[in-house]
Each structure stands twice: as structure tokens, then as C-alpha cells.
Amino acid sequence: MRGRGGRVRSARGLTLVEVVVAAGLTITLSATLLIFVRMAAAAIRTQPERADVQQRLRATVDGLALRLENAGAGPAAGGGSVPMARRVPVIFPQRRGPGGDPPLSAFADRFTVYTTPEGAALAALAQDMATVTAPIVLASSPGCPLSTPTCRFAVGDTVLVFDATGAHDIVTVSAVGPSTLDHAAAVSRPYLTGLGAAVTVVEVRSVFLDAARNQLRLTSPAGMNQPLADNVTDFELTFFGAPDPPDAPRPPPGEDGCVIDAAGGPKLPGLQANWGSLVALSPRSLSDGPVCGSGAAAFDVDLFRVRQVRFRLRAQAGDASYRGAFARWFRRPGQATDVRMMVPDQEVTRDVTLTNLRTGQ
Secondary structure (H helix, E strand, O other): OEOHHHOEEOOOOOEHHHHHHHHHHHHHHHHHHHHHHHHHHHHHHHHHHHHHHHHHHHHHHHHHHHHHHOOOOOOOEOOOOEOHHHOOOOEEOOOOOOOOOOOOOOOOOEEEEEEOOOOOOEEEEOOOOOOOOOOEEEOOOOOOOOOOOOOOOOOOOEEEEEOOOOOEEEEEEEEEOOOEEEEOOOOOOOOOHHHOOEEEEOEEEEEEEEOOOOEEEEEOOOOOEEEEEEOEEEEEEEEEEOOOOOOOOOOOOOOOOOOEOOOOOEOOOOOOOOEOOEEEEOOOOOOOOOEEOOHHHOEEHHHHHEEEEEEEEEEOOOOHHHOOOOOOOOOOOOOOOOHHHOOOOEEEEEEEEOHHHOOOO
């Protein structure tokens, strides 16, 4: 039908142009709505994976921070008056103990901490060790009868044998007598009562990145080797220390120690602070000496400087279908090609102050 002026109208009174415009708007709106629907569907599909990555990352970061904060925790060592961290290093940039890394190595993707369990057995040596394989003879031990100072030690315990010079060994108890502890491996030196030798139950835990498995793993000298966190693509630590020379452990007057000489002066030089009031300690500086101890028990004396640790942790989506090929988003590429279906890696950096290593404790 023709309207005024000869224009063609539809049966409802719309012009052909208006019908075309309306159809175009409808198509455009429908396409836009479809895009939003697809985006919402992608968000719904990827949200659980995003939440899993974030939750896993948060839990792992909190767990690592707690392990680092507990380095050196436990009852005082050496006669009950000196914290363990003032006698031996309690954090190392390596896997420590039998089956671990070389004693003077240092890495940025692993650490070991020593902690003493609450209520752990502690006893001074009653007599000098004659040889490195001789049984450890104990003096009286808190909570034990005088006749059985070993009453709180058990076969299979991991124990720390140490003295006031800074030297120490980690061994496993193989037999327990009324006053003696046999150990499964030789220690690095015969420990002497005149140097304040003592023994205590200790927990030794190492955390390291297994890049081949994309896992953080937890190990111990007792044979523990288990996953701590899955789908971890990067783990990096930086150690920070006190620039002043450490003043402990301090051997008896006239005796030479790891950080204090026979005259009572410090062996280590002062350093220039370059991170606030602290100094960054590179892996090289934690492995180039001076050296304390010997053999498998040797360590770099600069470990006595450590006061703070920074770590960076990166986690990925466990399902490769949520990972694409963008290098900035993914350390380990996956099969995803649609950006809307990708879940980028998440990364967190945390600074941890080691409260048990504060100077003056």
C-alpha cells in the first residue's frame, strides 16, 4: 500500500527503511547480548579455577611464612639460658641433612629450618666424646631421674648435637641406654664438655621447588619427602642479614669459635646496609666462607647474620586447558586459545622477619 507522497509502508504502517533499521538494531543487540552471554558463561566456567589458584596460593604463602617464622623456635639450649639460634644457624639456603645438598651450597629456590618441638628433650653431655662414633653420654636431664637422663629420648629421634663454638651435627638416635645415646652416623667432631656440648631433639624441615613436577616439596633427614603444594611454577628466596658482625655463638674464654676468636673479638667484618637497616645476602655470600664445622656439617658463618627472608611464589591453574601461550601470563603454556577461557598465573611476594634470630636474645 502506498502512503502520502508515494512511500511504501508495511501492513503495520512502517516504511521499508524503518523495518531494515529495526532489523539491524535487533541483530546488533542480539549479537551484543550473545557476547555478554558467552563472557558470562566463560566467567562461570573459569571462576572455580581462579578461586582454586588464589586459595592454593594464599594457603601456601601462609604456610611458608609460618615455617620461616618458626626457625629457631623452641626451648633455650645449652644449659637452658641461651636460645638455640644463638648457638647454631637455624635457617639455610639448601636442603640440610643426610641426602640433602652439598654443605656449602646455596640456592634461591629452597631452604631448611631447625625448630625444637615444644617440650623437647635437652641435655648437656656428661663426658667428652672419645671419637666421632662414640655414644653420647648425657648428664642430668630435666624431667628425668638422675639414673636415666635419656628417659625423654627415643630410637628414631632426630637430634642436634652442638657446642658453644657454633659447630653442630644432625644425627638419628639408633639406640638408647640409661645414660647414653647411640647415633646412626658419625658426627663431624668429638664434642667436648668444656665447650658446652649438649644434645636436643630437633625438627629439620627442608622446602624446595621441584621444577620438573611444578611442586613445592617438604623433606626431612628422617626420610620424609612429600608434596607441600602443587602447580607451583616459581619459588625464589632472598636472605637479608644484620650488617654488624654477629656476637654469638660465644665460646668459653680462650677458645676459638666460628664467629668469635680466642681473644673474644668478632671474626667477621661489618657490611654496608643496602636494604633499609639490613644487607642483602646473595647465594654466593652464603657459600663462600668463612666456614664453620667440617665435612657434611660445614656451613657458611654468614648464616648467623640472617634476620629476614623474602620469598616470591607463583602458582598456575592445574588444568592446562585454562592456560594459554602468553609468556607474561603463563610460565608453563597450556592449550587455551580463547582469552576468555584463560586463568593467568598468580604471584605473591612476602617478607618474613625471623623473630627468633633477633640480635640481643
